[in-house]
Amino acid sequence: MEPMKREILFTKEVIEKKVWELAETISRDYQGGELIVIGVLKGAFVFMADLIRSLSISCLIDFVKLASYGAGSVSSGKVMMTKDIEISMEGKDVLIVEDIVDTGLTLSFLVNLFRERNPRSVKVCALLDKRQRREVPFEADYVGFTIEDGFVVGYGIDFNEEFRYLPEIYIIENMTEERNTFIPFEEREDLDDLQRDVEQIRDQKFGEEGEEGNNEKETSRLWSPWKLTAYIVIAVLILSGVCLWFFPGIGEQAWERMSLSIPWIEKIRGTERQGEIFDQPRVQLKDIKQRFVNNLLLGNLRVIEGTAVNSSDFPIAGIRVRGRLYDAYTMVAGEQLSYCGNYLTDEELGFLTEDEIQEELSNPRGSDVSNNRITPHGQIPFMIVFCHWPGDVSKTTVTFAGAERLLE
Numbered sequence: 088m089e090p091m092k093r094e095i096l097f098t099k100e101v102i103e104k105k106v107w108e109l110a111e112t113i114s115r116d117y118q119g120g121e122l123i124v125i126g127v128l129k130g131a132f133v134f135m136a137d138l139i140r141s142l143s144i145s146c147l148i149d150f151v152k153l154a155s156y157g158a159g160s161v162s163s164g165k166v167m168m169t170k171d172i173e174i175s176m177e178g179k180d181v182l183i184v185e186d187i188v189d190t191g192l193t194l195s196f197l198v199n200l201f202r203e204r205n206p207r208s209v210k211v212c213a214l215l216d217k218r219q220r221r222e223v224p225f226e227a228d229y230v231g232f233t234i235e236d237g238f239v240v241g242y243g244i245d246f247n248e249e250f251r252y253l254p255e256i257y258i259i260e261n262m263t264e265e266r267n268t269f270i271p272f273e274e275r276e277d278l279d280d281l282q283r284d285v286e287q288i289r290d291q292k293f294g295e296e297g298e299e300g301n302n303e304k305e306t307s308r309l310w311s312p313w314k315l316t317a318y319i320v321i322a323v324l325i326l327s328g329v330c331l332w333f334f335p336g337i338g339e340q341a342w343e344r345m346s347l348s349i350p351w352i353e354k355i356r357g358t359e360r361q362g363e364i365f366d367q368p369r370v371q372l373k374d375i376k377q378r379f380v381n382n383l384l385l386g387n388l389r390v391i392e393g394t395a396v397n398s399s400d401f402p403i404a405g406i407r408v409r410g411r412l413y414d415a416y417t418m419v420a421g422e423q424l425s426y427c428g429n430y431l432t433d434e435e436l437g438f439l440t441e442d443e444i445q446e447e448l449s450n451p452r453g454s455d456v457s458n459n460r461i462t463p464h465g466q467i468p469f470m471i472v473f474c475h476w477p478g479d480v481s482k483t484t485v486t487f488a489g490a491e492r493l494l495e
Contacts, residue, residue: 093240093257093258093259093260094260096239096255096256097232097242098255099255102254103137105214106134106138106141106231107141109141109212109229110142110143113142113182113229114144117144120207121147121179121180122145122146122147122180122181122182123148123149123172123176123179123206124139124146124148124149124182125149125150125181125182125183125201126150127150127151127152127184127185127193127197128152128170130186130187130244130251131184131185131186131214131243132150132243134186134214134231134242138184147179149174150172151170151171151197153166153169153193153196153197154167154169166192166193166197168200176205178207180206180207180210181201181207181208181209182212183212185211185213186213186214186242186244187216187244188211188215188227188230189217190221190222190223192222192223194211194213194225195225198211210228211227212229213231215231215232215234215256216231216232216233217233217235217236218233220236234258239256239257240256240257241254241255242256244256246259366399366400368403368406368491368492369397370395370396370397370399370490371395371398372393372395372396372408373396374393377389377391377483378392381437382437382438382474383438384440388436388444388472388473389412389476390436391410391471391483392468392469392470393408393469393485394467395408395461395466395467395468396466397462399492400463401463401492401495402460402465402492403461403491403492405451405458405489405490406426406427406428406461407426407427407487407488408427408487409422409424409471409487409488410423410425410473410483410485411484412473413480413481413482413484414477414479414480414481415481417481417482420477420480421473421476421477421480423471423473425470425471426448426449426451426453427453427467427468428450428452428454428455428456428457428467428468428469429448429449429454430468430470431444431448431472436472444474460493471485
């Protein structure tokens with residue numbers, strides 16, 4: 088085989104400049120929106136990593152993986168998703184990042200698939216565009232470089248899983264890309280057709296495997312992990328049924344043991360124990376307000392105050408409340424747990440240290456022992472103090488975190 092000859096097509100500096108230009112345009116176009124950037128594995132991962140780090144706006148990240156290229160330079164012309172995204176795109180702007188647009192089949196498939204999921208918009212950003220290779224009408228919204236037909240490697244793009252690590256983009260001089268005939272998408276009825284197409288291409292590439300290989304395939308299909316699990320479950324159920332039929336005493340003991348750990352089994356059997364299940368304490372939070380108090384050592388403190396009301400028909404003690412801060416991505420950015428009945432004046436909040444503040448608010452009995460017993464419909468104040476929080480807090484919540492029932 089003739090050795091590969093490669094020549095630099097785009098240097099590291101040229102690629103870096105183009106990525107910055109694309110990032111500037113994308114940041115401007117999506118300003119004020121909620122953007123999801125979806126990379127097509129594996130070729131786009133280097134380009135996407137540089138692109139998102141050059142954006143001046145925030146974005147969510149996810150990846151898809153599509154079966155299109157095999158181990159070599161031949162494009163199969165067939166598309167099948169092997170990894171889907173894990174976050175919802177409904178109502179959001181979606182930007183697909185790809186390394187190369189050539190036939191347009193892969194990206195046409197992906198864009199049409201995503202549009203069915205009700206996003207706000209779907210656009211494509213590609214580092215390279217081979218217009219001569221189009222087999223379906225398709226235009227990317229953002230393009231780095233338009234190149235002639237030829238096989239390229241580097242900057243995440245591979246040949247036989249090699250050369251992805253190269254910082255430049257090279258063209259391999261003594262290699263051309265071949266195209267195979269394929270069934271048009273509109274004539275394929277379902278994913279089974281796609282799977283059969285892929286298997287046919289694999290057989291053409293590697294040849295017939297012989298009678299022994301076919302037998303191994305049939306055996307692997309017969310004993311797939313899911314089928315093997317089903318066989319084991321069926322066998323266990325049959326054996327269990329036989330044992331219970333011939334040894335009823337063992338079955339009764341098993342039911343008794345299961346009833347101790349799974350309460351609803353008692354309801355099925357009609358043997359539910361009375362008097363052991365109590366109503367759980369119910370607490371309502373009201374008059375909640377949030378304010379800021381200046382501390383000489385810590386700066387501004389975020390103070391949440393309110394009243395807890397015992398909505399149960401029995402007395403309770405040790406009421407706890409939990410405060411949470413959420414950032415712009417609805418992730419928990421801060422959390423504090425406080426016992427009701429503890430309260431600090433503004434003067435105390437102004438000079439106490441963080442440890443002293445949290446110690447005062449974590450007394451289970453309350454500062455005036457009022458949290459030792461709260462009668463039905465009784466009320467007790469609470470206070471939650473955040474000494475530190477990130478700058479992008481978008482939401483604050485307060486919830487009931489627990490209490491103990493007092494027996495009469």
